[in-house]
Amino acid sequence: MKFSEIVQKLAIHLPDSPVVSMGEDPEITGVAAVEEATVGSLSYIEGRKFADRIAVTAGTALILPMNPQLQQQASDRGIAWVATEEPRLLFAHAIALFYQPFRLPAGIHPSASIHPDATLGENLAIGAFVSIANGVKIANNVCIHANVTLYPHAEIGEGTVLHANCTIHERTRIGKRCTIHCGAVIGSEGFGFVPSRSGWVKMEQSGYTVLEDGVEVGCNSNIDRPAVGETRIGENTKIDNLVQIGHGCKIGKNCALAAQVGLAGGVQLGNNVILAGQVGVNNQVKVGDGVIATAKTGIHTDIAAGAVISGFPAIPNRLWLKTVALSYRLPEIYQSLKQLQRLLGSKSN
Amino acid sequence: MKFSEIVQKLAIHLPDSPVVSMGEDPEITGVAAVEEATVGSLSYIEGRKFADRIAVTAGTALILPMNPQLQQQASDRGIAWVATEEPRLLFAHAIALFYQPFRLPAGIHPSASIHPDATLGENLAIGAFVSIANGVKIANNVCIHANVTLYPHAEIGEGTVLHANCTIHERTRIGKRCTIHCGAVIGSEGFGFVPSRSGWVKMEQSGYTVLEDGVEVGCNSNIDRPAVGETRIGENTKIDNLVQIGHGCKIGKNCALAAQVGLAGGVQLGNNVILAGQVGVNNQVKVGDGVIATAKTGIHTDIAAGAVISGFPAIPNRLWLKTVALSYRLPEIYQSLKQLQRLLGSKSN
């Protein structure tokens, strides 16, 4: 594809008069990271701190930030480029010009086990050894990879993809254009055990789980259903691998939960919440809109909207950075204190 | 079901003369959380701090604590109620009156692959694409959902349920009335590699894993087998999702391990131990009966019975609460120290 054609196809994401240098309008054969680019590659540079990579890249074209100096550098090396406020975002769109993720071809594999009471939409792609129970409803254009299991009365919305070896439990409702990655389990029983004199009594989990449209759930992640009521994941929320969402959680829209995050039961997240890797949130805690928690944060109490938090228990990120730095100077602080005590002791005598 | 009938069915969990207000003995159609209750719902209130929910619930009946004031409040609103020392526990029993979890109907799905040397009990429910190897023994009334794999000589006790896509490794012995949730792997090889001059040497894991009766293992959790001997999970111990139990661990009875807990090799837990989410326990550590570790605790050394611990490395919870609070005041402590130094320095001169 000619570079000019790429720019044209990306035009919808560019201003009316894009800042662009066609060079000799080279043929672009693929996308690559700038440090791995070869002849024919389109890459991107996020900002000035990667400037030195322009000097050495073997690639043919670049997506650049709105920085005349970087642009001049690229032009000087004969590299075609297009500039944007958000190079990484444009690169995401560029990848989609060259690559479509694998989807099963339409059709139902003869080995699939589909209960006669299931309701199937049109243009489905259902792989080998898929097990679909009674009462399941599958909308149009759904793709279900091999070895997936759907329990009774699960509902799968239009255009959703279920990857291999995942399980959708009974009464779960998954929206449109969702992606459930391999091994994920949606709508499983919450961890509901009540202590009693004769040991743990199981509280049956009679509720269900809802994923709104555009939700993505990573590999081997779990979203439990509650004893009563529902667990709900808001529209376009993205969940990474190995994440645990406890029974009865209500997650807002457009959140992003990184790998190995764990939410205990009844947690409420607002919209646009970002939890970095290995963050944990305690039972029943409410986290406001737009909160960002850095990696390994432990959230014990409700957090106001917009906060950036760290540490365990979580405190404002800025305070945490200070306290951690000082905690690592505790040997020195302790020495100073001892010295003062000696000094003051000797003075007292 | 009439409210009186519910009270009657729950009588076994109530004193001989239950404290109850039948009101007009309303028809109860289901259970719900008190804030989501509608006409016909039975809900529960755990204690006084939820008193305001009685004032607004749209539900028809309540399980209440032994608190005359809350009871009066409910009566004033025309809500039928029954009181107990443990409302949540009674609610667990009430849910079971209205809801039974889905179990496969008895019968063996024609697609299941069962080795002729396997020994099968009676009244089994075996789903599609279940693979059962040679020497496997399955007792009566076992339910095995779709896409489960059983390696050779695994043994499954009476009434146990294996959910979809889980794997039971060779020689694993699972007791009666256990539940293994989706994607869990029981009896897998421990992480046994010995450093040598020529790199890691694999120590074959010739041992096996035993789950005693009534054990529950969450989705995508792993219980490894050891190089020699056994890994053992005691009776009625409950394990949540995404938990790692290393090779050779011995877990006592009635423990509860929350999501994303990780036990390294050879850990020993006593009875009634509770580990909250994301707790980690080091190699060979012994944790006494009744220990409670709060979320994210890192346990490095043996812990005496009955301790409540937090932090990393773990210390008594009370001390941890104090030290964390003070660590967050380190900037202020540091300032005070500097001030003292200046003051003393100027005095010294």
Place this chain on the structure above:
Amino acid sequence: MKFSEIVQKLAIHLPDSPVVSMGEDPEITGVAAVEEATVGSLSYIEGRKFADRIAVTAGTALILPMNPQLQQQASDRGIAWVATEEPRLLFAHAIALFYQPFRLPAGIHPSASIHPDATLGENLAIGAFVSIANGVKIANNVCIHANVTLYPHAEIGEGTVLHANCTIHERTRIGKRCTIHCGAVIGSEGFGFVPSRSGWVKMEQSGYTVLEDGVEVGCNSNIDRPAVGETRIGENTKIDNLVQIGHGCKIGKNCALAAQVGLAGGVQLGNNVILAGQVGVNNQVKVGDGVIATAKTGIHTDIAAGAVISGFPAIPNRLWLKTVALSYRLPEIYQSLKQLQRLLGSKSN
């Protein structure tokens, strides 16, 4: 097997003149942990601190360290023994004399679904309900357990074992003699979402994942593929259960990653890196050769080769031990400080 025969078979791992006491050259029937040994058992003792176990073991033979005192103790009890610099390593070799892990017998199960375009080597063992897509290449002597799914163009090297319910994504390349444990997912889509005014934009993950020879991946672990380029796991690196490896990570050779470790995107580990349980590594961080991170360490910045680190953010282990010990004395430190302030305040007056 006679003890003399065992010593002979282990000779390759021993010096030319092994230090050995045959006793009455007893018959050895199996291997066991020293505290669980019975008549006929071969066990090992790692060092002097386990000396008391020699006094009580019911076993018949021991692997001992190069310690004359321990050797005398064993001889006194009539226990046959062989001594080595590395008892645990020799025990690993000894286990392999008595135990071979279960492998499927050669042959392709009739239920397996194999695309006609797949390329199959010789002497394969392929279990029930295995799904193999178009373009997949499987070398000789590969063993694929039940319910495994291979996406298009995955390549599996000679002698590799794929355990039940795992998934190998499109274009993944797995080397020779690798082991992928149950439920693991290799080559899944990286968590690539770019924020935009209209919410998260998915960056398609057009790259692939490579596992070099001799890699082992634990149960329910995930290794993502990147947007462009590759994720690579170096030769003989061993990865435990429930580990997350983000898109574009480059892991060196002979590393060991314990359970529940999480690497964010673009992390680079050198060779011989050891990460203990629940360690997390931030985006794009570079960790040098031979680094050891203790449990729960959070690595935020690049780490120089050879460092032993702990804490969050990670600092040298020795400093961390000091600072943690002092942080737990903060109540006392704070009291001292207050006392000094009072003292100095009164003196000032």
